Ligand code: HEM
């Protein structure tokens with residue numbers, strides 16, 4: 396395949412950045428998108444140029460590190476697919492492909508296509524945990540959990556935290572991520588005791604970071620490589636209202 | 649984190665603002681549906697619409713003004729939260745994509761702030777036109793029903809829509825309002841958390857249907873007047 400790439404190059408956080416054109420020839424349809432970038436980087440290094448910096452780790456679609464906006468869509472054109480699992484057969488010979496970082500105010504671009512997603516870590520630190528004494532592992536099945544609750548929690552837990560939801564949202568809202576993380580813990584008995592505090596503090600942290608507000612576009616779900624449902628957002632909206640009322644009545648421990 | 653009052657915390661939060669937006673939107677949708685049903689009584693003739701209008705006008709002052717204030721407050725809160733949300737959302741992505749795409753978000757959902765803004769202009773014009781009657785003076789129009797003296801709302805509407813530019817503006821504004829609602833009505837259920845995978849599709853279709861019915865109901869009046877299907881009362 397013959398391709399024209401337009402890649403976002405940015406030296407560091409302070410640089411204003413720009414799209415740079417590259418020509419690629421003889422790309423196999425069976426190579427993955429990241430392998431195609433690896434090839435481009437090899438040729439750049441051979442020429443003595445700076446290679447393109449991009450995030451990746453597992454290349455198996457499970458770690459959530461890869462974070463490319465490809466032709467305007469986070470993770471590219473295929474549904475339920477991370478950028479690392481995308482193959483060149485999803486593109487046409489001769490096509491121009493634009494590659495940009497995930498764009499959102501809380502995610503600073505550190506270099507080229509790499510963004511700092513620690514704003515997500517801050518949201519998790521605010522309440523995405525359960526407080527238990529450590530020690531030996533508890534007995535399996537010591538706490539019975541219904542099938543429907545465990546399925547629900549597992550669906551929420553499928554979120555790999557890649558931030559494609561934020562990148563796709565026209566408001567740059569982090570509601571899909573935050574709602575999935577909250578729903579996962581709040582639907583299980585281990586998470587219930589801290590349910591309301593978790594809701595209040597994770598939403599506060601999400602707002603404080605500078606993410607936008609959800610206006611129910613649904614773009615987040617459409618690009619999510621794990622197909623996380625906007626039901627979790629509805630669930631968060633409902634539970635946050637209840638938690639806020641309890642907070643007003645001062646009944647949260 | 650715990651120093652700020654729980655109320656402030658709720659109102660200042662992104663979700664709190666969405667609740668206000670949705671609840672005020674709900675009030676306004678209810679009003680708009682009732683208003684449309686009231687207005688289309690013009691098709692039943694002068695007697696029906698004038699009797700209906702005089703009943704509303706003769707409500708006790710406290711109820712009439714209480715209701716007006718309630719509606720105006722709802723509009724004010726709705727617009728205020730809309731402005732805040734829109735500004736924050738713009739700020740949340742200071743650098744736009746060079747290549748920006750939309751995967752599935754509807755046109756209506758992407759134009760909420762601008763359709764809302766035009767509807768706001770319309771609301772102001774509409775109140776000046778038919779409530780305050782300062783754009784044209786309709787205060788001298790009277791109707792007699794079996795000796796009962798009342799304001800002739802029927803003739804006011806016929807005269808009001810006899811200006812083609814007024815009619816066109818009303819029809820365009822109703823189109824935009826109904827576009828606003830075709831996203832807004834389903835969105836408000838999601839914002840309040842009263843939606844799930846099973847119901848989301850139904851809500852979206854219902855929102856579009858309500859939008860369409862409202863558009864047809866409201867626009868039928870200026871259209872019928874311009875086409876001469878609703879005629880001035882003889883002798884007026
Ligand atoms: C007066 C000027 C208005 C402005 C500036 C305005 C603006 C907006 C904006 C920006 C949104 C948020 C978009 C979103 O959540 O997707 C919105 C939502 C909404 N608006 Fe309006 N609007 C106006 C008037 C109205 C009127 C007159 C009605 C009802 C008849 C209405 C009903 C709604 C509804 C139901 C929502 C959905 C609430 C939600 O998403 O939670 N709006 N409006």
Ligand code: FES
Nearest residue numbers: 454458459461479
């Ligand atoms: S590199 Fe791990 S999900 Fe793509």
